[in-house]
Amino acid sequence: MAKLKIMTVCGFGLGSSMVLKMNLDGVLKELGIEADVFTGDVGSAQSTPADYIFTSKELGEKLSETAGKPVIIINSFVNKAEIKEKVEAELQA
Amino acid sequence: MTAWIKKEHVALGIKVNNWEEAIQASGNLLLETGAVTEDYIEQMIASVKENGPYIVIGPGIAMAHARPSEAVREDAISLAVLEEAVPFGSEQNDPVDLVFSFSATGSDSHLKMIERLSHVLIDEDKVEQLRQAKTVTAVHQLI
Numbered sequence: 001m002a003k004l005k006i007m008t009v010c011g012f013g014l015g016s017s018m019v020l021k022m023n024l025d026g027v028l029k030e031l032g033i034e035a036d037v038f039t040g041d042v043g044s045a046q047s048t049p050a051d052y053i054f055t056s057k058e059l060g061e062k063l064s065e066t067a068g069k070p071v072i073i074i075n076s077f078v079n080k081a082e083i084k085e086k087v088e089a090e091l092q093a
Numbered sequence: 094m095t096a097w098i099k100k101e102h103v104a105l106g107i108k109v110n111n112w113e114e115a116i117q118a119s120g121n122l123l124l125e126t127g128a129v130t131e132d133y134i135e136q137m138i139a140s141v142k143e144n145g146p147y148i149v150i151g152p153g154i155a156m157a158h159a160r161p162s163e164a165v166r167e168d169a170i171s172l173a174v175l176e177e178a179v180p181f182g183s184e185q186n187d188p189v190d191l192v193f194s195f196s197a198t199g200s201d202s203h204l205k206m207i208e209r210l211s212h213v214l215i216d217e218d219k220v221e222q223l224r225q226a227k228t229v230t231a232v233h234q235l236i
Contacts, residue, residue, distance in 0.1 A: 011144040014200060015158040015207070019150055022211040024122040044143065057147035059187060078151035084186040 003089070004035035007050040009059055019059035020054055020077040029082045033091060052091070097209045098236060099196070102171035103128055103229045112146075112189070113138055114159045115173065117193040122171035129196045133164035137194060141181070141196040149183035151214060153224075157194045168203045170195040170210065172232065174224065191223060 006065050008024060010017035017039040028035050040048055046066050051073050054065060055058045060073040076082055102122045104138045109115045119133035136159035141148060149155045178188035193210065197203035213219050213236045226232045 010147055011140055012158070012160050014160075014197060015156055015195065016148055016150045017112040018204065018207040019156065019211045019214065022208055023215055024100075026215075042121055056150075058147045068225040078211070079219075089173065090111070 004033070004052070006035050006037045006052045006054060007045065007048055007051045007064065008037060009040050009042055009045045009053055009055040011042055012087070013039045016056065016077055017041075020074060020083075023080060024054060024087070025081055027080060027087055031084070031087060031092075033087070041051070059075050064074060096157060096235070097168055098170050098172065098204050099126070100233050102169060103174075103232050104129075104172075105174045105229060105232065106176045107192075107227065108176050112141070112155075112179055113130055115155070115175060115179055115181075115192045116141070116188065116194065118156060118175075119173035119194040122173060123169050123194055124167070128165070128167045128169035130164045130166070133159055133162070133196060135161070136162070136164060145179040146183040149181045149189055150187045151220075152186050153178060153189050154186070154191045154214060155181055155189045155193065156192050156210075156222070157192065158196070161197045161199055165196045165198050168196060168198055168206060170203075170206050172223075174226070174232070191220070207214045 008017040008020040064071040096131045123129045135158040175190040178190035179185045181189050197216045
């Protein structure tokens with residue numbers, strides 16, 4: 001199976017999305033899931049190929065209609081338990 | 094501890110009335126050392142107005158920033174610990190009392206700083222200690 005591509009999204013693709021990427025990388029590693037996680041800004045989320053988008057509630061609600069791929073909303077980017085729970089629910093279903 | 098966050102970029106017991114003042118206070122720390130210009134602080138505030146409070150990345154934690162631009166002189170990160178938390182309009186994570194600001198000169202140059210910051214923020218005990226810290230030195234040692 002091809003490696004999963006996961007995009008973490010924030011306004012500019014360099015701040016909060018980077019924090020989420022770091023913590024998501026850690027969770028995926030723990031779960032033994034191989035994936036390329038990269039960051040992006042909200043404007044390019046639609047046109048960038050990815051299997052999943054991870055983002056905040058504020059941006060996720062806008063994106064879920066237009067992104068054309070599953071959008072997973074993370075309330076706290078620094079809560080490992082929440083990230084893990086959502087990865088398990090969405091990616092391993 | 095290495096200097097990924099400078100002591101002069103940390104301030105405690107900051108009093109503000111709203112989220113804009115909070116970003117201003119945190120941004121001022123960067124302004125005072127010449128890491129950014131006044132424009133950058135305005136850009137950080139404008140970004141929240143435009144995109145919403147997504148910079149509130151966890152309970153009580155905001156990470157303000159704008160794009161790399163001419164308003165940025167160096168890669169830096171600041172932390173203003175507020176005396177009283179203020180709402181940023183985040184449904185899940187309000188109110189906010191830890192206000193980070195960071196500036197990046199290029200798209201990759203700040204990654205090490207963000208990585209260090211992520212490691213601190215994912216540790217709930219450390220975040221709680223940050224809130225309780227009485228001195229800048231104590232904060233500096235924690236992170």
